[in-house]
Amino acid sequence: MKTLSLRFVVVFYLVCALYTHIASGSGPYKPTWESLDARPLPQWYDDSKIGIFIHWGVFSVPSFGSEWFWYYWKTSKSPNIVKFMERNYKPNFTYAEFAPHFTAELYDPKHWAQLFKKSGAKYVVLTSKHHEGYINIS
């Protein structure tokens, strides 16, 4: 389990470092899709059959829909999301009002690491920020 946690930290660091490197524009890659798509995938990534991406944030509070909750509710006005909000929240409730209820009280990294290891996943990526702008757990 310690190995998995260390691996997670290493992968997370590498992703951050890669992003910083690309964003600075100082490496072999430029911040364009054409340039980024030209980079080779690391062998360990190609060899991995299972990886886990964690999407856990303010959008998790209503426990309905997906990490795109805000977009489906306010932009595309998806009927099932709009209906869900009408049924379960006061009129004019705002997305920002979900934020104080994201307390991450079920955050249990040791248990998660055991579960991820048992699943056979070779890497775990924690999504740190979504389109709605809230920084998630880190």
Ligand SMILES: *[C@@H]1O[C@H](CO)[C@@H](O)[C@H](O)[C@H]1NC(C)=O
């Ligand atoms: C909700 O907002 C609308 C538009 O601003 C307003 O007319 C209405 O009174 C508000 N409803 C409540 C319950 O606050």
